[in-house]
Amino acid sequence: MGSRHLVHDEKSDGKLYLSQKLAAKEKEVIEEALRESQGRVFGPSGAAAKLGIAKSTLDSKIQSLNIDKKRFKANPRS
Numbered sequence: 001m002g003s004r005h006l007v008h009d010e011k012s013d014g015k016l017y018l019s020q021k022l023a024a025k026e027k028e029v030i031e032e033a034l035r036e037s038q039g040r041v042f043g044p045s046g047a048a049a050k051l052g053i054a055k056s057t058l059d060s061k062i063q064s065l066n067i068d069k070k071r072f073k074a075n076p077r078s
Contacts, residue, residue, distance in 0.1 A: 039073035
């Protein structure tokens with residue numbers, strides 16, 4: 001009986017697993033909400049409100065997905 005390895009390098013075998021696809025899509029959606037809210041996470045026009053989730057949940061997701069929310073802040077010089 002052969003053993004199956006549970007850890008795969010997705011680049012070497014060409015597979016993209018469901019968890020990776022979901023994380024990529026979640027990151028895309030969060031970044032779009034941050035773009036629309038100009039980097040604001042909370043408040044009535046913040047990304048958390050746009051996504052319908054708690055600020056603490058969004059903060060946690062931003063951290064776990066390595067999103068730099070500062071890059072979405074409006075440039076005051078514009």
